Amino acid sequence: MITETRNPETANSLSDLCNILNERAELIAWDDDGLIDDYPCDVTSLPTFGGTDPRDTTEVYSWNADSVLVPGAQITVSQSGWEIQPRCALCGEATFHCEHESID
Numbered sequence: 001m002i003t004e005t006r007n008p009e010t011a012n013s014l015s016d017l018c019n020i021l022n023e024r025a026e027l028i029a030w031d032d033d034g035l036i037d038d039y040p041c042d043v044t045s046l047p048t049f050g051g052t053d054p055r056d057t058t059e060v061y062s063w064n065a066d067s068v069l070v071p072g073a074q075i076t077v078s079q080s081g082w083e084i085q086p087r088c089a090l091c092g093e094a095t096f097h098c099e100h101e102s103i104d
């Protein structure tokens with residue numbers, strides 16, 4: 001069984017970061033032996049990849065010019081994954097912090 005993943009701090013893009021975090025989340029979720037208890041870095045200070053900082057970073061863990069990294073679907077009851085969502089094209093906030101009508 002794999003017990004190590006790359007450190008999220010070494011990610012070179014937002015999608016790379018999301019993939020690393022999801023690999024780690026899977027390990028934590030299915031770690032019956034208690035070998036892996038957490039992320040190997042502070043997830044509240046992950047690297048970001050350009051673009052302006054969102055004003056509201058509640059539940060927003062990283063970003064680039066047009067996307068944000070946010071908690072994703074639950075893997076198990078106690079562990080969720082990660083996903084990338086588009087930022088609002090008008091204000092640049094995560095869509096759940098934005099009051100614009102969604103524009104398709």
Ligand SMILES: [Zn+2]
Pocket residue numbers: 088089090091092093098099100
């Ligand atoms: Zn907006």
